[in-house]
Amino acid sequence: MLFDTHAHYYDGRFDPDREELLASLPGRGVELALCPGCDLSSSRACIALSERFPHIYAAVGVHPEDCGDWEDGFLWELRSLASHAKVRAIGEIGLDYYWKENPPKALQQNVFRRQLELAQSLSLPAIVHDREAHGDCLALVKEFPQVTGVFHCYSGSVDMALELVELGWYLGFDGPITYKNAKKAPEVISAVPLERILVETDAPYMAPEPFRGRRNDSTYVYRMAETIAQIKGLPVETVAAQTTANGRRLFRIPEPAKKE
Numbered sequence: 001m002l003f004d005t006h007a008h009y010y011d012g013r014f015d016p017d018r019e020e021l022l023a024s025l026p027g028r029g030v031e032l033a034l035c036p037g038c039d040l041s042s043s044r045a046c047i048a049l050s051e052r053f054p055h056i057y058a059a060v061g062v063h064p065e066d067c068g069d070w071e072d073g074f075l076w077e078l079r080s081l082a083s084h085a086k087v088r089a090i091g092e093i094g095l096d097y098y099w100k101e102n103p104p105k106a107l108q109q110n111v112f113r114r115q116l117e118l119a120q121s122l123s124l125p126a127i128v129h130d131r132e133a134h135g136d137c138l139a140l141v142k143e144f145p146q147v148t149g150v151f152h153c154y155s156g157s158v159d160m161a162l163e164l165v166e167l168g169w170y171l172g173f174d175g176p177i178t179y180k181n182a183k184k185a186p187e188v189i190s191a192v193p194l195e196r197i198l199v200e201t202d203a204p205y206m207a208p209e210p211f212r213g214r215r216n217d218s219t220y221v222y223r224m225a226e227t228i229a230q231i232k233g234l235p236v237e238t239v240a241a242q243t244t245a246n247g248r249r250l251f252r253i254p255e256p257a258k259k260e
């Protein structure tokens, strides 16, 4: 059974079938999914979904692409949302230098830093979005040695991956590792211990091969487990069990009670 640690189920593309899809996951090999917010309203929507489905958990945060209207008062709202029993992380937060039209770097860095402070004060892990901002993301998380979490859709170097692992962080891998032109990710996956790897979809975006171009959902997360198994030369069952255990450990979701 798999744990999709990153799926945006509040997205409008799930409006036609969200209920059926989420209800069907445990019967289709996905025992858990974590839904991270990108702003206050999507964070609230993640919590609402987590209340409806026992296998859905939530994270709350403001994404770097959505931080243009940031006010420090948002921290109080995030702090109050984070007290919900199904909220297991602050995310997704981070830096995105890819799009020219994104909020200014200084604002992104301030918003990221404030939310890492929040994660630290609440003893919650962080879900980090790092796009074309590897050096600054690493420097910022190193300001908060008590905070760990996951670098979602990891796209940095092998050296940075090993440094993050050393600091206690996990790395999340998504659809791009299944693409034919994937080069860096297989090297990173080979180099880091399986005990620090998470599988994610980032649904509805970035569907893995052979579903590329379609709407992504957690039922495709097995493709990430298969690809990691292939790269590491391990049975896919081992990768599925270990990545699920990793996600439960990081997000403090206890193993289900064993049936007698």
Ligand code: NI
Pocket: 006, 008, 092, 202
């Ligand atoms: Ni995401």
